[in-house]
Amino acid sequence: MMCEKMAEEEEEDGRPEVPDYLSAKYTGSFAYLTVTDRLPRILTKAIDTVHRHKDIFFEEHGQEGVEAEKRAIFLMSKLRNELQTDKPVIPLTDGLPDADQWNKYLERQQARLDTEENPSWFKSSWLYMECYMYRRIYESLQLNPPMCDFDVFxxxxxxxxxxxxxxxxxxxxxxxxxxxxxxxxxxxxxxxxxxxxxxxxxxxxxxxxxxxxxxxxxxxxxxxxxxxxxxxxxxxxxxxxxxxxxxxxxxxxxxxxxxxxxxxxxxxxxxxxxxxxxxxxxxxxxxxxxxxxxxxxxxxxxxxxxxxxxxxxxxxxxxxxxxxxxxxxxxxxxxxxxxxxxxxxxxxxxxxxxxxxxxxxxxxxxxxxxxxxxxxxxxxxxxxxxxxxxxxxxxxxxxxxxxxxxxxxxxxxxxxxxxxxxxxxxxxxxxxxxxxxxxxxxxxxxxxxxxxxxxxx
The missing domain is CATH 3.40.50.10880 (Uncharacterised protein PF01937, DUF89, domain 3)
Known part of the structure; x- marks a missing residue:
């Protein structure tokens, strides 16, 4: 990635060394508090919003809408569990145009670590993980038509x-x-x-x-x-x-x-x-x-x-x-x-x-x-x-x-x-x-x- 290459060049030419990312790995930091508390609450509220619209999904799409609601809630609940238990980041599977970029970014993050350890919620960049959560919420809906256009927020x-x-x-x-x-x-x-x-x-x-x-x-x-x-x-x-x-x-x-x-x-x-x-x-x-x-x-x-x-x-x-x-x-x-x-x-x-x-x-x-x-x-x-x-x-x-x-x-x-x-x-x-x-x-x-x-x- 360009920024990572720039970081190496900056260290060599005497410019300020590029510091580490903000991350939940720094216990007590705002990133840590965000991942432990704020993000799970946002996910819980999103799940509740989908559930409260169950009757509307049924009115508009019949049983297909109800089944889509159940699957979307399952995927967001799974995402919340992954977050709270510091599971490794997994690739996107919805096939949308930006999914390939996301999955390539994950591959580069894995390569950066140079260890057996994969990127995860509490060890990786806070910016990456917070963005990833919102993209996974969107994926949960995209994988469950006819709910694709539903904005949980x-x-x-x-x-x-x-x-x-x-x-x-x-x-x-x-x-x-x-x-x-x-x-x-x-x-x-x-x-x-x-x-x-x-x-x-x-x-x-x-x-x-x-x-x-x-x-x-x-x-x-x-x-x-x-x-x-x-x-x-x-x-x-x-x-x-x-x-x-x-x-x-x-x-x-x-x-x-x-x-x-x-x-x-x-x-x-x-x-x-x-x-x-x-x-x-x-x-x-x-x-x-x-x-x-x-x-x-x-x-x-x-x-x-x-x-x-x-x-x-x-x-x-x-x-x-x-x-x-x-x-x-x-x-x-x-x-x-x-x-x-x-x-x-x-x-x-x-x-x-x-x-x-x-x-x-x-x-x-x-x-x-x-x-x-x-x-x-x-x-x-x-x-x-x-x-x-x-x-x-x-x-x-x-x-x-x-x-x-x-x-x-x-x-x-x-x-x-x-x-x-x-x-x-x-x-x-x-x-x-x-x-x-x-x-x-x-x-x-x-x-x-x-x-x-x-x-x-």
Whole structure:
């Protein structure tokens, strides 16, 4: 694999040695707590969801639906047992287009170990095993038609959206009022609004159902009133670089045919997705961008991650909302999609276990697509883990170093911390935080707006 080869070269040329993966083998780590507690709870909830829909499966598909439900529950229960007893990872058998990539990845992991021991839940990379669990949940349904299209996480995502509705109304109202006067804004005002909406999108990332193991996790208060008090919790704030890049692109356009493209690699559906759409709307309205490309997941993933179905459902619910500000936003957003100003992508690479420094080798077409962007926002914790390889980096290692060659375009991570990895901090900053707040890396209380530009390396 490219990243493993790079690790050897980095050790030889004197650059920082690439550390080990985060893993449940480190007892007491957040990875360990995830594998022992959170993942089994997510599986149990998925099994319960399938069982509760037994009557619906019967109504729609007769006895065939009931038998499919039983087999799917059996496979997910087996998966839970494998996880809890640290069984070896087994190949996928559903024959879907990505199964071969998954099985090749397993073979490479086996080769890396150089022992009789196979990759397993408590010994292998946490990133790999967590991704593998969601892919196996999906396999359990794919092997049991007519249940293939059933999303075991859909109910939780829908509930999270409706429980956040008052907060959604608040930010939609703010956006609509902002757009009514934006034409008269000077750069200083545009900059202030961009930085504010970046923070709204940043803190929207706290609504994460995979971290809460599918339990209620919605935005129930006005997100705008808390922004000032949350600023001290942004450990790295590179939003000035984001502004400079976008405003310079806007000023330096040579012709009307030159288009500024911004990509947003999405994380959670529900409230967070709406904050991303709000940001995208502002970028288009302010002419800081001419087109927005959204990247979501091709299958249900990490409980609340955005799929095409979630994206389309959200636009529909926004359009048909009873509140005028919500519905007006939904109509504008649907028109952006129809006009090709907003484009949705769901490349299968986003639901493979690879860290992103493998992308140019494994998914060259996706890497080439991202190279067309002027700026890529990576939302959330999982994307940050894949950007940095989910490794035990020193706090002070630079973001560029941790990216290990992944530089398709200028990029910015918007992330609330929910995994024990963070790079780019000042000397002593991480240690001080560990003393004042032992859970600072995993609680979602802290956040980063972290920027990298390949042109400046």
């Amino acid at each position: 859909s109910e939780s995502k829908i509930q999270s959206f409706f429980e956040s509705q008052q907060a959604i109304i608040t930010i939609c109202t703010y956006l609509q009022e902002l757009k009514e006067k934006i034409e008269a804004f000077k750069d200083t005002q545009l900059k202030a609004e961009l930085l504010l909406l970046l923070q709204v999108a940043l803190w929207g990332n706290r609504c994460d159902l995979s971290i809460s193991a599918g339990q209620e996790n919605a935005q129930k208060f006005n997100p705008l009133t808390s922004l000032e008090s949350l600023k001290p919790f942004i450990l790295i704030d590179d939003s000035e670089f984001v502004w400079e890049l976008l405003v310079n692109n806007k000023k330096n356009k040579t012709t009307e045919t030159v288009r500024t493209r911004v990509d947003i690699v999405l994380d959670n559906s529900g409230f967070e997705l709406v904050t991303d759409l709000i940001l995208a709307d502002f970028l288009i309205t302010s002419r800081l961008a001419d087109e927005i490309h959204f990247h979501g997941k091709s299958i249900p993933w990490f409980v609340s991650d955005t799929t095409k179905r979630d994206f389309d459902w959200t636009l529909k619910k926004m359009q048909t909302a009873n509140h005028m500000r919500m519905s007006r936003s939904g109509v504008v957003w649907e028109n952006n999609v129809k006009k090709g100003v907003w484009i949705y992508h769901d490349h299968p690479y986003w639901t493979l276990p690879h860290e992103f420094c493998d992308m140019s080798l494994v998914a060259g077409d996706l890497y080439a697509e991202l190279q067309k962007s002027n700026l890529i926002f990576f939302k959330g914790d999982l994307n940050y883990r894949k950007l940095t390889g989910d490794r035990k980096w020193s706090y002070t290692v630079s973001f560029d170093t941790a990216l290990r060659g992944f530089q398709p375009a200028p990029l910015c991570s918007l992330r609330t911390l929910k995994a024990d990895i963070q790079v780019g901090l000042k000397p002593g900053q991480g240690e001080q935080l560990a003393v004042s707040d032992p859970e600072w890396m995993t609680s979602g209380r802290y956040a980063i707006i972290q920027f990298s530009n390949p042109c400046q390396i």
